[in-house]
Amino acid sequence: MEHKKKLIHVTTIPMRWGDMDAYGHVNNTVYFRFMEQARVEWCEEVGVEVRPGGLGPVIINASCTFLIPMTYPGTVEVRTYAGHPGRSSVQTHVEMRIVGEEQLYAEGAAKMVWMDTQTGKSAPIPDHVRAALEAE
Secondary structure, three states, X not given: OOOOOEEEEEEEEEOOHHHXXXXXXXXXXXXXXXXXXHHHHHHHHOOOOOOOOOEEEEEEEEEEEEOOXXXXXXXXEEEEEEOOOOXXXXXXXXXXXXXXXXXXXXXXXXXXXXXXXXXXXXXXXXXXXXXXXXXX
């Protein structure tokens, strides 16, 4: 069964000279920061405060496939897609390109789970977040 992905957020992030490693390209860890920044921006857009206490999203896994090395200078376009939300989780997928290019440089994924930070247990995705994920 094929699962549909919905584009939920697009952002651009400037590369920094310090993002590069000894090989002269953006270090692999920085791609996870790009994905994190995009995810936090989306959460803030839909009214989810990424702060300690109460209910909030946590990441239970994350992956990235590095297709073409990125090099400074440049600006990264991060497109975030979401799968169909479950009771407490949603799978996200990310595409990273250099602004002005259609070529895919990296693709990633992360599973977001809503959690009650007081109890450490999963919690239902809030209605307003679910509505944003399911909107056409």
